[in-house]
Amino acid sequence: xDNFNLNSRKDWTVISNIIENGSxxxxxxxxxxxxxxxxxxxxxxxxxxFERDQKEVAKCIANGVPVIKSxxxxxxxxxxxxxxxxxxxxxxxxxxxxPEVMLKEVLRVGKKAIVSFINFGYYENRxxxxxxxxxxxxxxxxxxxxxxxxxxxxxxxxxxxLCNELDIKILQTIPIGKSWGLPAKLWQNMFAPTCVFVLG
Amino acid sequence: xxxxxxLIVTPQxxxxxxSLELDCGKKLDNVVLRYETIGKLNADRSNAIxxxxxxxxxxxxxxxxxxxDKKPGWWDEFVGSKKPIDTDKYFVICSNVIGSCAxxxxxxxxxxxxxxxxxxxxxxxxxxxxxxAQKYLIDELGIDKLLAVVGGSMGGMQAMEWAINYPDxxxxxxxxxxxxxxxxxxxAFDWVGRxxxxxxxxxxxxxxxxxxxxxxxxxxxxxxxxxTYLSDESMLKKFGRSLQEKDDYSFNFNRDFAVESYLEHQxxxxxxxxxxxxxxxxxxxxxxxxxxxxHGNDLTNAFEYCKNVKFLVVSFSSDWLFPTSQxxxxxxxxxxxxxxxxxxxxxxxxxHDAFLLEIDALGEMxxxxxxxxxxxxxx
Numbered sequence: 001x002d003n004f005n006l007n008s009r010k011d012w013t014v015i016s017n018i019i020e021n022g023s024x025x026x027x028x029x030x031x032x033x034x035x036x037x038x039x040x041x042x043x044x045x046x047x048x049x050f051e052r053d054q055k056e057v058a059k060c061i062a063n064g065v066p067v068i069k070s071x072x073x074x075x076x077x078x079x080x081x082x083x084x085x086x087x088x089x090x091x092x093x094x095x096x097x098x099p100e101v102m103l104k105e106v107l108r109v110g111k112k113a114i115v116s117f118i119n120f121g122y123y124e125n126r127x128x129x130x131x132x133x134x135x136x137x138x139x140x141x142x143x144x145x146x147x148x149x150x151x152x153x154x155x156x157x158x159x160x161x162l163c164n165e166l167d168i169k170i171l172q173t174i175p176i177g178k179s180w181g182l183p184a185k186l187w188q189n190m191f192a193p194t195c196v197f198v199l200g
Numbered sequence: 201x202x203x204x205x206x207l208i209v210t211p212q213x214x215x216x217x218x219s220l221e222l223d224c225g226k227k228l229d230n231v232v233l234r235y236e237t238i239g240k241l242n243a244d245r246s247n248a249i250x251x252x253x254x255x256x257x258x259x260x261x262x263x264x265x266x267x268x269d270k271k272p273g274w275w276d277e278f279v280g281s282k283k284p285i286d287t288d289k290y291f292v293i294c295s296n297v298i299g300s301c302a303x304x305x306x307x308x309x310x311x312x313x314x315x316x317x318x319x320x321x322x323x324x325x326x327x328x329x330x331x332x333a334q335k336y337l338i339d340e341l342g343i344d345k346l347l348a349v350v351g352g353s354m355g356g357m358q359a360m361e362w363a364i365n366y367p368d369x370x371x372x373x374x375x376x377x378x379x380x381x382x383x384x385x386x387x388a389f390d391w392v393g394r395x396x397x398x399x400x401x402x403x404x405x406x407x408x409x410x411x412x413x414x415x416x417x418x419x420x421x422x423x424x425x426x427x428t429y430l431s432d433e434s435m436l437k438k439f440g441r442s443l444q445e446k447d448d449y450s451f452n453f454n455r456d457f458a459v460e461s462y463l464e465h466q467x468x469x470x471x472x473x474x475x476x477x478x479x480x481x482x483x484x485x486x487x488x489x490x491x492x493x494x495h496g497n498d499l500t501n502a503f504e505y506c507k508n509v510k511f512l513v514v515s516f517s518s519d520w521l522f523p524t525s526q527x528x529x530x531x532x533x534x535x536x537x538x539x540x541x542x543x544x545x546x547x548x549x550x551x552h553d554a555f556l557l558e559i560d561a562l563g564e565m566x567x568x569x570x571x572x573x574x575x576x577x578x579x
Contacts, residue, residue, distance in 0.1 A: 024538070048535070054561070057544045061512070062568035064576070068531060069544040078532035 004034045010176045011116040012038075014196045015088060018114060018172070019043055023085035026050070026110065028072055028102075029092035033060030040065065048084075072096055079109035090116040091140075091194070094150040103166060103199075112171070113199040121155030122193045140193055156189045163199065172198035207263035207280055207287075209236045209273070211303060216336045220298070223488075226323040230312050233337050234259045234303025235295035238279065239287035241343070246577065248343045249285060249570070250334065250370075251275070251294040252351030252358035255425075255482055256474055258302035261294035262287075277559045284563030285570070290347065295337055297330040297358075299482050301475035304333075307406070308475050319477055320406035327354070327489045331361040338369065345371060348570055352376040352555035353522065354482070357489050360530070363509045364491065364502055372510040372573045374566060377519055377555040379526040380499050380533070381490040386521060389428055390483040393421030397476045406477050418476040419467030426466045431518040431551030435459060499533040506534070511541040512569045514562060516554035542569070 006012050012035050019025060021043050027036050030049030033056075039045045049067040051057050060067035068078070072092060087110030093099045094117075106113045118140045119125075125136035135145040143150065154162075156175070163170050175192030177184025183191040216231040236259045241248060251261050253274065262279035264272055279285045279292055296304040299322070307322035314321075338346065349370050351359040356378025363373040382390075400417030402408050430438075443449075444461040455461050495501035511534055515527035524545045531543040546561045548554040555562065 046538070046540075054544065054547060057542075058561075058564050058568070061542050061544070061565050061572075064572040065542075066510075066540050067542045067544075068535075078528075078535045080536055083536075083538070 004038055006035075006038060009035075011090065011194055011196050014174050014176065015090070015114050015116065016043065018196075018198060019045060019086055021045075024048075024083070025086045025088065026079070026084040027088040027090065028106070029090060029095075030056075030060065030065070030067060030088075032056050033063040033065030033067060035090075036060075036065045037063045072102065075101075076105045076109050081108055082111050084110045085112065086110060087113045088116070089113060091118055094118060094152045094154070096152065099152050100162060100166060103162070103168065107168060107199060111200070113197075115159075115197045115199060117156065117159055117195045117197060118150070118153070119156045119189065119192055119195055120153040121157065121189045123190050124193070126190075138193070156192065156195050159195075159197070163197075169200045170197055171200045172196075174198075206267060206269075207238065208266065209238055209260070209263040211236050211259060211265070213303065214295075214337050214340055216333065217340075220329065220333055220336075222323055222329045222332075223326040224324050228298070228305065228323060228325075231298060231305045231333055232303075232309075233295045233298070233305075233333055235293060235337060236260055236263075236273075237294075237341075238262060238292045239290055241291040241341070245343050246345065246347060247289060247574065248291045248293060248338075248341070248346050250338065250346050250349045250362070251279065251285070251292060252334075252349065252355035252362075253294060253297065254351070254353035254355050255486070256422075256470070257355070258300065259294050259296040259304075260302075261292065275556065278563060278566075284559070284567040285350070286567065289574070290570070293337070293341065295334055297354075297482065298333045299325045299330070299478060299485060301478040302473075306475070307477035307481055308410075317407075322477070322481060324484055324488075325481060326485050327357045328361050328365065330485065331358050331365060334358070334362075335366060335369070345369060347574060348372040348374055350374040350376070350566070351378070353378055353552065354486055357486070360491060363506045363511070367505045367507075367509055370509060371577075372512070372569070373506075374512045374514070374569070375527075375530060376514045376562070377516055377522055377527075377552060378530075379489075379522040380502070380530050381492055382486050382488075383526070386428075387487045389424060390487055393424050394480050394483060396420035396424070397480060400476075403476070406480075408476070413471070414476045415471040418471050418474065418479060421476075421479060422470040422474075423463040423467045426463060428521045429552045431520065431549060433518060433549040434551055434553075437549065438462075499529060500536045503533050503537045503539060506539050507537060509539065510569075510573055511539060512565065513541060513543040514555075514565065515543075515545045516548045516550065516552070516558065517545055518549050519552045519554060521552040 024046045028050045036047040057069045087106045128136040174196040175184045175188040219227040219229045260273040262273040262276045311318045349359040349362040356375035397417035400414030403414040439459040442458045491502040492499040515524040534541040
């Protein structure tokens with residue numbers, strides 16, 4: 001992977017810092033597998049990706065990343081309990097039919113889960129809705145309301161409440177803001193466009 | 201194409217050094233394997249790929265037997281110079297399975313003990329028996345570790361038997377459009393096919409003369425099986441309800457429809473190159489194929505020792521003979537063993553035959569997968 005740029009997505013840096021060398025990692029919605037390949041090469045992880053698009057699956061194979069073509073709305077019944085050190089759910093939760101069911105599955109097969117979450121409560125999104133009266137569109141939510149794959153958008157606070165209801169422990173909360181470093185830390189729900197959660 | 205560009209391959213015969221022990225408990229003596237190779241084995245013997253053929257295939261996987269030969273091997277679009285399995289890089293081996301009628305020892309071979317054809321005295325063989333015989337050939341060729349064992353359909357069953365029985369003899373395994381156990385539906389189709397052969401007046405309990413084989417029965421078996429290799433969609437696209445060389449129904453039972461004519465043609469072509477007894481023996485081997493059964497009815501146990509083998513499992517969306525769900529079963533068992541595996545269902549309307557026809561989509565995955573296995577070598 002010659003042109004892989006870790007910095008093209010801030011959550012990737014955060015996630016790769018969390019994962020220990022040699023971990024067994026499952027990435028749900030792994031795209032072309034470039035990120036997993038990066039972690040195979042730098043963190044010597046044993047990786048498995050899930051991807052629903054045939055073209056992306058082919059790219060994963062070309063990247064030397066083990067990948068399963070599957071719709072994530074299937075249960076993860078291929079995997080034994082706690083058989084992965086980490087399960088990455090990278091900006092995919094909002095696309096699932098039953099995100100809460102998937103969250104439970106993820107923590108059945110993974111010792112820990114890393115969820116990269118798009119925060120619908122980010123102030124720019126709020127402003128768009130408040131002043132334009134239109135559904136927000138941004139770098140993280142690039143679609144129109146009628147063609148978006150994001151069918152379950154929520155805010156950071158919504159996500160925390162869901163975890164509480166599901167009895168899922170949030171081990172780490174890492175808000176990711178562009179120039180809003182400090183405010184994003186203090187007022188995550190308002191100033192962090194995305195957030196990485198480590199769940200256990 | 202210039203004649204000089206033609207890839208010419210020469211079939212070779214290899215006689216097993218000892219009798220072959222079979223799953224049924226019997227031994228088979230003087231077993232000969234017909235095989236072909238393409239490309240060059242490199243100095244460290246690390247670029248060998250074994251291709252396993254399907255039910256009606258043979259050792260002639262690609263290229264031509266002579267300059268004037270018009271018919272290329274059965275996977276010629278897939279195997280050759282600059283093709284998905286690139287014979288500029290890899291040394292490709294394909295051997296005809298035992299039980300067949302295309303050069304390797306089968307029911308129509310002469311039993312040296314009696315001086316007559318085996319026919320129904322030929323022991324019932326299994327997919328594992330086929331692979332056991334192949335292993336002697338790989339030993340003979342001096343290859344300690346195959347880069348890959350690749351096969352579609354019954355070939356995929358053999359590929360998995362390789363990984364399960366000789367896990368330290370291959371780096372990767374590519375079971376394509378296959379299953380870990382034949383479903384009752386497939387067993388049923390095989391049964392009806394064999395019944396058609398048995399009811400042919402020429403059949404004579406398998407002791408038919410070579411001049412008068414049970415061609416009608418074999419042709420019917422092939423027509424039936426051929427339907428299972430297609431899909432509703434591909435038949436609709438290819439034939440629709442169009443009539444063959446006529447404008448109206450004939451109001452009798454001769455062939456009217458293009459699809460009838462097509463099947464008739466497939467049946468006729470098949471009996472010219474295939475033998476009825478071989479058809480019975482090989483379909484029976486597939487009926488008995490059940491990887492889970494040998495391992496306490498748990499497929500996960502079957503792949504217990506495959507941890508160092510990399511897998512690429514491929515299915516096709518419209519294949520209803522060995523549907524995607526069966527490839528997912530295989531994949532799931534591999535993942536449970538923490539085996540490195542990739543699985544892809546390729547979108548296709550061609551049905552089971554897609555593994556021979558979806559050259560581009562399948563080729564891209566297979567060639568890049570092999571590249572990576574070759575690059576990484578032995579971990």
